[in-house]
Amino acid sequence: MSLSDSRLELVQGDITKVTADAIVNAANSALVGGGGVDGAIHRAAGRELLEECRTLGRCPTGEARITQGYKLPARHVIHTVGPVWQGGGRGEAGQLARCYQSVFALVEKHGLRTVAFPSISTGVYGYPLEKASRIALREIRAALERLPSVEKVTVVLFTPWDLEVYRRALAGEPEPEGGLGR
């Protein structure tokens, strides 16, 4: 199932199966792989991805690094490190926004035309889905305004519920009071 809004599309699925110039990884600052989407991307890309990541050193929260995609259908992986949710008073919103901005800076630098994002920080890092989805879509829309050369941005949601929350955010529905528990 997919919901598209011209160059921005929401789909449910597994990002490791997506063919794009780049898929985005929700990494940790050590860039050594992990669980969640990070684990799935490293498993699908193969050992060479970790070997290249090891040459990059640490990636601070909010920044992004680009590698090859190796065995993935995507040409590149752009690794970004989202904030760990600590209640909202530690600058998490700004750090999450910077993840998207940092990814698009690399998209522009490398002349990439299609990019797919997971829902950064909303898994292990505990960022409330309602809040994160609005930051993600705001930053993606701003980047699409700024970068006419980007043909397609896809947000790949892992579960139907995540897709529904992003759909509501894309439709401009107000964030429910107190969030919906995630």
Ligand code: APR
């Ligand atoms: N495709 C798309 N989305 C996925 C996939 C997948 N194959 N697997 C998981 N997800 C979704 C999760 O359901 C969640 O909505 O990615 C989103 C981000 O969740 P995490 O992968 O847990 O990432 P994050 O919350 O940013 O935490 C990052 O987790 O795996 C470790 O090394 C990683 O330390 C880092 C931390």
